[in-house]
Amino acid sequence: MSFVVTIDGPGAAGKSTTARTVAVRLGCLYVDTGALYRALALKVLQHGIPPDDQAAVEKCADETRLELSGSPDRTHVRLDGTDVSEAIRTPEVSELASRLAAQSGVRRRLVEIQRELGRHGPVVAEGRDLGTVVFPDAEIKIFLHADLETRARRRHRELQARGIPATLEEVREELIRRDTRDQSRADSPLRPAPDATVIDTTGMDIEAQVEAVLRVARADPRGPGAAGPP
Numbered sequence: 001m002s003f004v005v006t007i008d009g010p011g012a013a014g015k016s017t018t019a020r021t022v023a024v025r026l027g028c029l030y031v032d033t034g035a036l037y038r039a040l041a042l043k044v045l046q047h048g049i050p051p052d053d054q055a056a057v058e059k060c061a062d063e064t065r066l067e068l069s070g071s072p073d074r075t076h077v078r079l080d081g082t083d084v085s086e087a088i089r090t091p092e093v094s095e096l097a098s099r100l101a102a103q104s105g106v107r108r109r110l111v112e113i114q115r116e117l118g119r120h121g122p123v124v125a126e127g128r129d130l131g132t133v134v135f136p137d138a139e140i141k142i143f144l145h146a147d148l149e150t151r152a153r154r155r156h157r158e159l160q161a162r163g164i165p166a167t168l169e170e171v172r173e174e175l176i177r178r179d180t181r182d183q184s185r186a187d188s189p190l191r192p193a194p195d196a197t198v199i200d201t202t203g204m205d206i207e208a209q210v211e212a213v214l215r216v217a218r219a220d221p222r223g224p225g226a227a228g229p230p
Contacts, residue, residue, distance in 0.1 A: 003028075003122035003223050004137075006130035007213065009144035010190060011178050012151035012158075014201045018144065018209045019126035023072035025210070026124065026217060026224045030072035031117050033127035033134070034097070036110055038088035039066055039079040041097040051099055058105035066113055072124075091159070091166060091174065098178045101128075102185040122224045128182055131193035140217050143192035144209070146202040151175055 005028070007019045016032060023030035040061055043049075049056050067078040077085045087093070100106050107129075114134045118125065127134070131141035146154075152172040159166045182190035192198050197216050201209050217223055 002119065003139055004118055004135045005122075005124045005140040005142070005213075005217055005223070006135050006138045006193075006196075007124065007126040007142045007144060008128055008131050008190070008192065008196070010128075010151065010182065011175055012155040013144040013146050014154070014204070014206065014209050015126040015144055017206050018201075018213060019124050020072045020075075021206065021210045022213050022217065023124035025214060026122065028072075028122040028124045028224060029117070029120055030075060031068060031114065031123055031125035032075055032077075033110070033114050033125060033130065035068065035075070035077045035085075035088060036066050036113060037097040037101050037106075038093050039077050039084055040064055040106065040110070041093050041100055042084055042088050043079055044100065045093065045096060051096060054103050054105060057100060057103060058109070061106050061109040066110075068117065089162065090164060095174065095178075098181055102181055102187070104187040107133075107187050128190045129188035131196050132191065133188045136193070139220055139222055141193045141196035142213050142216065143196040143198045144201050145198070146200060146204075148172065148175060148179075150202045 005022065007015050009015050020030050043064055044051060044057060044060060049060055051057065065080050068075055070076040076083055077088060111134050118135055131138055152168060152175055155175065156166065156168045156171045199212050
């Protein structure tokens with residue numbers, strides 16, 4: 001059954017945790033598209049490829065094998081056969097992933113991979129251009145956002161929990177840079193799809209975010225879990 005739920009939004013809006021939980025409750029495959037960009041960024045770093053050399057980066061993307069496996073709450077990311085699930089979760093990799101995502105050649109390659117994963121639906125996928133570019137015909141489109149301070153505090157707590165040193169100010173500045181880059185890029189800028197349901201997660205805990213998305217998904221009679229509990 002091919003049924004796609006897309007969850008887009010800026011960094012630290014709550015996409016990843018919400019999407020994973022929604023996928024579990026609907027019994028869907030969870031697709032973390034950001035992890036794919038991070039894995040490519042990790043390879044670029046490891047191979048010493050200049051990030052601004054678009055031809056070299058695009059060649060690297062074309063020669064890279066990226067895979068997602070495991071359950072929604074324990075997703076494994078494989079880069080050319082190697083599990084890099086933990087290695088891709090650093091601020092350095094995150095920053096580079098955002099820079100690479102602005103390159104048209106990289107996005108075209110990653111879109112191919114994402115669409116192939118979507119063919120194995122039902123799928124809950126989270127990213128930044130899923131409802132507008134990758135899955136424009138998705139049955140359910142969600143756009144999560146929150147104010148900058150809320151997102152900065154969330155990301156700061158996440159980094160602290162993983163033992164990664166960063167001040168709240170550094171996290172805030174990184175989010176501002178990434179927002180600007182994502183929203184202003186010529187190819188697939190960050191924005192809600194015209195038919196997306198926009199949810200402001202400021203002041204919401206994860207359970208409230210999940211329930212808000214599930215209400216939309218379960219209202220569609222075509223989707224998994226449509227007859228489940230409200």
